Amino acid sequence: TLSKGFRTARQSLSGQTELTEHNIDIALREVRVSLLEADVEYNVVARFLDRVKTKALGREVATHVKDKSGQRLRLKPAEHFVGICYEELEALMGPVDTSIKLSKPVGTIMMVGLQGTGKTTTTGKLAQFLIKKQLKPMLVAADIYRPAAVLQLKVLGDSLQIPVFADPALLPPQLCAQALIKAKEWQCNVVIFDTAGRLSIDDELMHELEEIKRLTKPDNVFLVVDAMVGQDAVRTAAEFNRRLDIDGFILTKLDGDARGGAALSIKEITSKPIKFLGMGEKLGNLEEFRPQGLASRILG
Amino acid sequence: LSGQKPIQNETLVELESILFSADIGVKTSQKLLDMVAEGIRSGKLQNSEQIKDALRSQMQEILCSVLHKPLETTEPNSTTVVMFVGVNGVGKTTTIGKISSQLHAQGKRVVLGAGDTFRAAASEQLAVWADRSGASLVTGSENADPASVLFDTVQKGKAEKADFVLCDTAGRLHTKSNLMDELKKAHRVLGKAQAGAPHEVLLVLDATMGQNALMQAKQFSESTPLTGIVLTKLDGTAKGGIVLGIIDELKIPIRYIGVGEAADDLRAFEPKEFLNALFA
Ligand SMILES: Nc1nc2c(ncn2[C@@H]2O[C@H](COP(=O)(O)OP(=O)(O)OP(=O)(O)O)[C@@H](O)[C@H]2O)c(=O)[nH]1
Ligand SMILES: Nc1nc2c(ncn2[C@@H]2O[C@H](COP(=O)(O)OP(=O)(O)OP(=O)(O)O)[C@@H](O)[C@H]2O)c(=O)[nH]1
Ligand SMILES: [Mg+2]
Ligand SMILES: [Mg+2]
Numbered sequence: 001t002l003s004k005g006f007r008t009a010r011q012s013l014s015g016q017t018e019l020t021e022h023n024i025d026i027a028l029r030e031v032r033v034s035l036l037e038a039d040v041e042y043n044v045v046a047r048f049l050d051r052v053k054t055k056a057l058g059r060e061v062a063t064h065v066k067d068k069s070g071q072r073l074r075l076k077p078a079e080h081f082v083g084i085c086y087e088e089l090e091a092l093m094g095p096v097d098t099s100i101k102l103s104k105p106v107g108t109i110m111m112v113g114l115q116g117t118g119k120t121t122t123t124g125k126l127a128q129f130l131i132k133k134q135l136k137p138m139l140v141a142a143d144i145y146r147p148a149a150v151l152q153l154k155v156l157g158d159s160l161q162i163p164v165f166a167d168p169a170l171l172p173p174q175l176c177a178q179a180l181i182k183a184k185e186w187q188c189n190v191v192i193f194d195t196a197g198r199l200s201i202d203d204e205l206m207h208e209l210e211e212i213k214r215l216t217k218p219d220n221v222f223l224v225v226d227a228m229v230g231q232d233a234v235r236t237a238a239e240f241n242r243r244l245d246i247d248g249f250i251l252t253k254l255d256g257d258a259r260g261g262a263a264l265s266i267k268e269i270t271s272k273p274i275k276f277l278g279m280g281e282k283l284g285n286l287e288e289f290r291p292q293g294l295a296s297r298i299l300g
Numbered sequence: 301l302s303g304q305k306p307i308q309n310e311t312l313v314e315l316e317s318i319l320f321s322a323d324i325g326v327k328t329s330q331k332l333l334d335m336v337a338e339g340i341r342s343g344k345l346q347n348s349e350q351i352k353d354a355l356r357s358q359m360q361e362i363l364c365s366v367l368h369k370p371l372e373t374t375e376p377n378s379t380t381v382v383m384f385v386g387v388n389g390v391g392k393t394t395t396i397g398k399i400s401s402q403l404h405a406q407g408k409r410v411v412l413g414a415g416d417t418f419r420a421a422a423s424e425q426l427a428v429w430a431d432r433s434g435a436s437l438v439t440g441s442e443n444a445d446p447a448s449v450l451f452d453t454v455q456k457g458k459a460e461k462a463d464f465v466l467c468d469t470a471g472r473l474h475t476k477s478n479l480m481d482e483l484k485k486a487h488r489v490l491g492k493a494q495a496g497a498p499h500e501v502l503l504v505l506d507a508t509m510g511q512n513a514l515m516q517a518k519q520f521s522e523s524t525p526l527t528g529i530v531l532t533k534l535d536g537t538a539k540g541g542i543v544l545g546i547i548d549e550l551k552i553p554i555r556y557i558g559v560g561e562a563a564d565d566l567r568a569f570e571p572k573e574f575l576n577a578l579f580a
Pocket of ligand 4: 469470
């Protein structure tokens, strides 16, 4: 199912015998509308369209495909153009890297992001994912600010029958450092730090994250991003990446109908991979990232 | 953009980038830029200053097409029941806590209803806010029917002669029809608990959201007719431009804006201030 913008782009090329600069420009205008409506960032869209135009004019995409009986068919300009868009989008979102580095004896994952994006819930989901891989996770309740945040993580940990480390006497950096010692004691081999949501422009709280990172040297820092986020995605991702050198993104709430264009923007701006997708509120609703599904959703 | 001077074209491109970067969306941005382009063609707008002023006043006109006022009591000596709805993580529970604190400071009696019986520690989170704001709280057992918890909440409100009953609900995506039905049922049950309730249904929207916000507003309106919006997280870098399209199409007022995580971080919506921040 193509979005209106994309369908119009395709229609504008039907009946054309070849791709020319003029008809490509018309089609690109429609694709632009579709991408902006999908929340892809304004400048990311401009760069994407430039690359598509260069490719379309340069005819880098194969202009033939094989049909079911193995016959070679020449692609019509409309299909050719749509093919370039999908190819370019998938290339932008790749290469796929859903690996989680884990040192021995204790591997570490630090969850960061804006308020309400799904960090605490995703911490639980990651733990369930790691349990399936025969690992023994421990959760760390490093959000000491939000009312009942520690309890929220404890409830999730209990449901998975895994330990949750919390200490009201410690500030988050010291708490996370202590947690690593506790992990050895409790014989856990992965520790996941759930941190409080914060603004990328909150210098004090961003410094707190830098402190946690300095003291615990986590194997992975994952930025948890809400799939509904708009143009601000780029500002936030760039700043979190600048200060923490993140290892990847987890995109949440993809079980809704948000197009998720932010995925394209944050990947392009930081070159960091999208690791996982949150597809619901239950702890089982976590999938490893694959570009195809997201590409067709963004293009509409 | 033909038939215009280069400086005017440059200004239009610059304005387009401002509008899109603020999440105003294609349809509304196009409408605004078309109006301005018309002013340029007719010769009314000559330089970039005039062009920018014209755009701002068009935006102000859209924003002021409805009256944005905070919650008020419906009548003296009556209980005003307010329901809070919205997708996951936007700030419903925190907003209720802030409003409760402000009403308490105004000497009003408030009862809170923990209508989120699904998410981990949801009622405990609201309980902290009830403590902070001196409000009473009604909760249910885990996975209790939200409608019955909210029914009990209104009863408590009547018994305590509360000025306001603020009903929290679980976050839910508007695409989940069973969850939207659950909301419709809660809305109906509130009406059974007290004739005319809920007097207000506030949709909580996150200022960081993109174009999906309009879909949310439309879908939630169908389950629970909306009387207002709360736009949260405006203390961040996002501009919240999504509200322009929502106000233009659905004519729903903005009751409050959220500018932080503490009890005091709640203000009335001021169109001029909002536009200043957008163009900053
Ligand atoms: N539908 C859906 N809801 C989700 C998903 N991930 C998280 N949520 C919900 O989003 C809301 C916020 O989740 P939290 O885990 O509390 O978010 P958080 O980032 O820890 O929030 P803060 O700690 O306050 O910054 C909750 O209602 C979750 O159930 C998802 O993939 N899909
Ligand atoms: N910076 C900022 N954070 C906010 C604002 N309003 C809420 N938050 C934060 O956003 C996060 C989510 O808030 P909640 O009140 O739990 O959101 P919710 O809509 O009730 O979430 P669910 O019930 O899980 O759907 C918390 O970390 C809040 O402190 C605001 O105006 N500014
Ligand atoms: Mg959390
Ligand atoms: Mg809540």
